[in-house]
Amino acid sequence: MTAPRLEIDLDKIYHNASTLVERLAGCGITVTGVTKATLGSSEIAETLLRTGVSGLGDSRIDNIEAMRHADVSAQMTLIRSPMLSQVDRVVAHADVSFNTELEVIRQLSSAARNANRTHGIVLMVELGDLREGIMPDELENTVREILRFPNIAFKGIGTNLACRSGVSPDAHNMAELSVIADSIESTFGLTVDIVSGGNSANLNWALSGVDTGRINNLRLGEAILLGCEPLHRQPIDGLHTDAITLVAEVIESKVKPSQPWGVIAQTAFGEEAPAADRGHISQSILAIGRQDTDPCGLQSPPGMKILGASSDHLIVDSTSHDQLTAGDEVTFQLNYSALVRSMTSPFVAKVVELPINLLRRSES
Ligand SMILES: *Cc1c(COP(=O)(O)O)cnc(C)c1O
Numbered sequence: 001m002t003a004p005r006l007e008i009d010l011d012k013i014y015h016n017a018s019t020l021v022e023r024l025a026g027c028g029i030t031v032t033g034v035t036k037a038t039l040g041s042s043e044i045a046e047t048l049l050r051t052g053v054s055g056l057g058d059s060r061i062d063n064i065e066a067m068r069h070a071d072v073s074a075q076m077t078l079i080r081s082p083m084l085s086q087v088d089r090v091v092a093h094a095d096v097s098f099n100t101e102l103e104v105i106r107q108l109s110s111a112a113r114n115a116n117r118t119h120g121i122v123l124m125v126e127l128g129d130l131r132e133g134i135m136p137d138e139l140e141n142t143v144r145e146i147l148r149f150p151n152i153a154f155k156g157i158g159t160n161l162a163c164r165s166g167v168s169p170d171a172h173n174m175a176e177l178s179v180i181a182d183s184i185e186s187t188f189g190l191t192v193d194i195v196s197g198g199n200s201a202n203l204n205w206a207l208s209g210v211d212t213g214r215i216n217n218l219r220l221g222e223a224i225l226l227g228c229e230p231l232h233r234q235p236i237d238g239l240h241t242d243a244i245t246l247v248a249e250v251i252e253s254k255v256k257p258s259q260p261w262g263v264i265a266q267t268a269f270g271e272e273a274p275a276a277d278r279g280h281i282s283q284s285i286l287a288i289g290r291q292d293t294d295p296c297g298l299q300s301p302p303g304m305k306i307l308g309a310s311s312d313h314l315i316v317d318s319t320s321h322d323q324l325t326a327g328d329e330v331t332f333q334l335n336y337s338a339l340v341r342s343m344t345s346p347f348v349a350k351v352v353e354l355p356i357n358l359l360r361r362s363e364s
Pocket of ligand 1: 034059068080151160198201221222
């Protein structure tokens, strides 16, 4: 089989997504399935939609367009502020976008008017992580302005934590978002439909049994695809952490010294040369590198250790593992960084394992 390849198990993705949809429904929270790590895969999108997610979210209009062209039928939200150069594409293909700049919303409004469509706006609020968001004390003015724009529907507010600075969602910042939702409602006499509290990093907070207040939506990518929460990278109880795995092929396997010899200067990617002399080791090379994935985000099978990587070579110590020979395949688990890089690398094949229930249906 072709290598390297991502093996995507739709049954496990379905299990992860439906488990989270169900658990969060218990707190009155809907799930937006975030597809940005999947390069607009229509199979993954359709799988998420079968679990009862309220819609799909992606940070790139290209991915949303790919899903539209594949006839994925869902409410689609662009979860990164639109580029001014893309407003026409955004109103044509996304139902809602996350926004922080009045000028962008003004141009979305005129694009929507030209296209004879209504475009939904969720305003992102800065609550401390210092990525996207309007400062809380400027929010009211922004709402006042956008309510005047034609062909724009104010849908609600959201925030994003834990991505840039690692700020954890907690009772305090989530309560602040609830208070803001209430205050917009009383100031403007309208209903804030969407109060989107954050991403996979919000799960610990949401499922801890606290009062979730006005928060009624989370946008989940990593937790669904990798079964992990991103604050401490711990597996989430009851979810699969191997729904997507990366398979690479061995191209060299030798017993070699653990220490290089000769005059040592810089390596191709500035990595340190190995420190401890461990005598001779079983060293294998896999035909995968930085062009295909983030080698630091790979988890090797038990007994195997990743020693280093260059553009096209991943070097592992397999001394405590079964003997490897050229042609053998090795399966790795991935973190989010490795997943995104592999998904977007043209050198990595994507092999989707169809859901068992779909196979059964097509056999009968
Ligand atoms: C990527 C992203 C998400 C999803 O994050 P996960 O950690 O993968 O759940 C949610 N919201 C925004 C704004 C994002 O950029």
